[in-house]
Amino acid sequence: MRGAPLVGSVLVLASVAIVAQQPPAPAPRDPQRELTMSVVDGFTVAAVGDCIIARPVSQTPGFAPVGKIIHDADSAFGNFEGTAIDLSRTPAVPQAEFGGVWIIGAPSVAKDLRAIGFDVMSRANNHATDWGLEGMRQTSHVLDEAGIVHAGVGEHRAAARAARYFDTGKGRVALISIASTFTPLSRSAPPLGQAPGRPGVNALRTTRSSLVTAEELRALRKIRDEQPAGSVRVPEQEAADELELFGVHYKAADHRGFTYTMDPVDEREILKSVRAAKQLSDFVIVTIHAHEPGNWSQEPADFLPKLAREAIDAGADEFVGHGPHQIRGIEVYQGKPIFYSLGDFIFQLDLIEPVASDLYEQYKMDAAAATDAEFNAMWNRLIFGGDVWYQSVVTTSRFEKGRLAEIRLQPIDLSYTSRGADRGVPRLATPEVARTILERLQRLSQPFGTRIAVEQGVGVIRPAAGPSSEVRK
Numbered sequence: 202m203r204g205a206p207l208v209g210s211v212l213v214l215a216s217v218a219i220v221a222q223q224p225p226a227p228a229p230r231d232p233q234r235e236l237t238m239s240v241v242d243g244f245t246v247a248a249v250g251d252c253i254i255a256r257p258v259s260q261t262p263g264f265a266p267v268g269k270i271i272h273d274a275d276s277a278f279g280n281f282e283g284t285a286i287d288l289s290r291t292p293a294v295p296q297a298e299f300g301g302v303w304i305i306g307a308p309s310v311a312k313d314l315r316a317i318g319f320d321v322m323s324r325a326n327n328h329a330t331d332w333g334l335e336g337m338r339q340t341s342h343v344l345d346e347a348g349i350v351h352a353g354v355g356e357h358r359a360a361a362r363a364a365r366y367f368d369t370g371k372g373r374v375a376l377i378s379i380a381s382t383f384t385p386l387s388r389s390a391p392p393l394g395q396a397p398g399r400p401g402v403n404a405l406r407t408t409r410s411s412l413v414t415a416e417e418l419r420a421l422r423k424i425r426d427e428q429p430a431g432s433v434r435v436p437e438q439e440a441a442d443e444l445e446l447f448g449v450h451y452k453a454a455d456h457r458g459f460t461y462t463m464d465p466v467d468e469r470e471i472l473k474s475v476r477a478a479k480q481l482s483d484f485v486i487v488t489i490h491a492h493e494p495g496n497w498s499q500e501p502a503d504f505l506p507k508l509a510r511e512a513i514d515a516g517a518d519e520f521v522g523h524g525p526h527q528i529r530g531i532e533v534y535q536g537k538p539i540f541y542s543l544g545d546f547i548f549q550l551d552l553i554e555p556v557a558s559d560l561y562e563q564y565k566m567d568a569a570a571a572t573d574a575e576f577n578a579m580w581n582r583l584i585f586g587g588d589v590w591y592q593s594v595v596t597t598s599r600f601e602k603g604r605l606a607e608i609r610l611q612p613i614d615l616s617y618t619s620r621g622a623d624r625g626v627p628r629l630a631t632p633e634v635a636r637t638i639l640e641r642l643q644r645l646s647q648p649f650g651t652r653i654a655v656e657q658g659v660g661v662i663r664p665a666a667g668p669s670s671e672v673r674k
Contacts, residue, residue, distance in 0.1 A: 246275065248278045248279070249271075250593060254314070255553055259317050268317045268318065277321070282304060284304060284340050286332060288555075295331065298387075304553060325379055326380050350365045352377060355400065357389055357399065358470075364474060380403065380405065388401050405468070480516075519540075520538070526548070536604035547625060556577065594660065605664055607661065636658075642660060
């Protein structure tokens, strides 16, 4: 009987020991602390728009002052739009589905971009698979070899959605790259069961609705209802103020235009990627390739401000748009910059070669008589004829105490009037052209409450100092 109390004492002591060895309860999660920017004060990011580069540009006369802005930043971002491959060594072919033209550059452009100072570049865009998955993968290889961190494409959707990281002396930068403008076959997908995932881009699917009057909507519904039985599918449930007819979605409104709805799965997964990136880095750049509502528009589609603000709320420190090949407005939200489009930085469309037969056929140009340079010149005049596509800015954002302290907007001119071989490389804009660019940016940024001052030909935004003055005459 004496043994029973002893056993009980041993059990009690063991329990005490176990309790003593348990780790302390984790501190409560603080979402706001997780979203805090932790780069060293004075951290700078240079950001530009589309880089459509066929040949190295760093040694081009007049480029050096622009390159210095990129090189001097702590981190530099641009959108790599296209493919960098050697067709003699890569089994890539021009795809039947492509982004408008088959963009291709020499592999050497990757090292040239790194020499200029680019360390993070986006890949999710409508030209990522112009030359198929072989071209996409080989481009990833040459960018890796050059030391450029890139995001937005992958062997399945999770890889394409994931952030990629670059370490600087002032903090770790994460990049997430999205495309709302993409070719359908380039959209990545996740694996399911025995079905493997699909390689491609990090796509944000959207549904576009054309806005019509209520009377016009009734007329469209009448047309739909009178179609041959079985030729048009009528949904079981349909809102009274919208319908779909012949592949176009319509909504009743009191004005013309388009409205967009983001796919909820894509939206949710992308924002989760942003949150995860913030937990593993000090500074998060979220970037999107968005032509919507079209290259003709100087205003972003209505889903973009919502997405940009959601991304910042999820942890993004800078949101950069590109795609329409012209500049759009700038917003500062929660002390973080939103660039709705930075237009073009390098635009060497005249140097793209080879041009596949489909384009000659599409534009009814005699491939036996014309050179690729002559086709490119014709196509560029037709699609991008004018200075607006060749005028942009290099942005440099500086951060202090976890917030934006200043944005500098250096106007650049890609020389639309130059001969084709020299067109599309950025140089510092002349004072007259700089004024044109900055006045355009002032006008486009005003709806977002952003004031841009001009100091010695450079646009300046200082949100911490209050509203900036207009252009000084």
